[in-house]
Amino acid sequence: MKKLINDPRDVVVESVEGFVLAHSDIVTVHGDPWYVARVGGAVPGKVGVVSGGGSGHEPMHVGYVGAGMLDVAVPGPVFTSPTPDQIAAAVRAADGGAGVLAVVKSYTGDVLNFETGAELAQAEGVEVERVVVDDDCAVESSTSAVGRRGVAGTVVVEKIAGAAAARGDDLAGVARVARRAIEQVCSMGVALAPCTVPHVGRPSFDLPDDEVEIGIGIHGEPGRRRVPLASADEITTTLLDAVADDLGILAGERVLLLVNGMGGTPLSELYIVYRRARALLADRGVRVTRSLVGDYTTALEMQGASVSLLRLDDELTALWDAPVHTAALRW
């Protein structure tokens, strides 16, 4: 295992320490229970937005803490859910008196721990709503999730929920918009090479030199099928067709197109995937009116990418366009 790390047990803590030092104008860290919050704390009267989950997907979630997106992020160990205590503390810290929306990725551990964490906070009088992101259309269930998994579309949901909270929606309103975004976003990924979890020390799966895994999860979970290594255009066609068909996108509709890198893929390759996805959407008569290309939801150094579509309307477009000031997304 070749990594720029110290003791594998310290990877997450040291990385978050560096992150908070580098972005001390935006975030602050709270210890025991451990979470990362916006500088200045909860905004009075604004719905708080919290997310979290296993680490190893950076910049998700700590990179999305800041004005217009998350108030607090709760990092767990690599690929492992944070504890209910952490989540409860994060929810309390995000509460400015208007309640808190927790954005949860659809994994068994996250769903359970966020449920318990929310109950703990509710017992102390914090109003909490939870939404579960399950945008991965590769498989209907897997070893890590009951139902579809939550992957790169989570970034889109967090941005839109954060914008709804920032414009002053009440908790029911923010939850409504977040659920609408979840219904309208769909993703599928591919892996060319696996990643290695630091404390495990060996690749999370084996993949022959001439095969790729279509429908990979962001922890290396199996996807739909292994196929021979094909061109970027062929692989992109498989991903885009699956996503567009699953969402039922029709000619004349508008979408946000997100091409997400898994951590070890050159940016130049993501733009080759984007180029093909654009051509396929043009063939379908679908208009790409917003785009995002880069490493937004990663799996350590996994080599691969995912394609996500969000069906846009005027409201979702305005919420996407609203100002955001985080370490990883800023406009």
Added chain:
Amino acid sequence: MKKLINDPRDVVVESVEGFVLAHSDIVTVHGDPWYVARVGGAVPGKVGVVSGGGSGHEPMHVGYVGAGMLDVAVPGPVFTSPTPDQIAAAVRAADGGAGVLAVVKSYTGDVLNFETGAELAQAEGVEVERVVVDDDCAVESSTSAVGRRGVAGTVVVEKIAGAAAARGDDLAGVARVARRAIEQVCSMGVALAPCTVPHVGRPSFDLPDDEVEIGIGIHGEPGRRRVPLASADEITTTLLDAVADDLGILAGERVLLLVNGMGGTPLSELYIVYRRARALLADRGVRVTRSLVGDYTTALEMQGASVSLLRLDDELTALWDAPVHTAALRW
């Protein structure tokens, strides 16, 4: 070779096509000679700023085209200089009547082709100044460069030169500021694993499983020495000490700290490097007043990182902070 590409000969063109489609609000592409320019063309009365070089370092340089940074970027083939004709056309396109600054990375091919390209544009009446970035303190000369190489510090120079042009400095003034930034920036990198140039099809160098290359160049050129794989803290100490000593940074001084990923390194590891660099600078009594952490000057999917320092004063800080609106840097 496992890559998300089509024909290896089409990698650069297809990637740039995707890039321009994704960022059509910021950039436009010109064919034959081939370059990427700001939407709206040269700004009348403003000094134009141009850069370019071999591709494979994305987001450098196309990702830095936009308000407050580059007016035009000229991409060559992977790790190969663009032609003098391309450069001449780029310089002409960037000229708003106040002349053009060309920011050149210190490689033999780039230096020669930018010299010829500038002469061609000058022959048509465009005033041109060139500055050569040679921030890599790993080696005094290499197979690819006469003198020090230009690496991640180039991003800093391009940002500062672009800001000087945007505030209305004349050509001599923009060149003066750029040269001052070049004198005050220094970098050194490490590779854990090599990259593969698509049209070559095999890794650009071999590195045993238990060794790293200290002082690696951004094309995989040899560095200072190969050493056994060590902890992130030990490797960072080697890099930071070399850079800080070379610049002669003293207690009480202010710096910008850039931790740059080479393309295949998880963001979490870059923050572990950043954390250690901050501690070492604190020990030296040096104040880190600006930071940048991420993949800004890559070598395809190379696994590794570099540490850069820029000695800051009030003027360089103000130019760094000035608004920028590009695909890869925005504030």
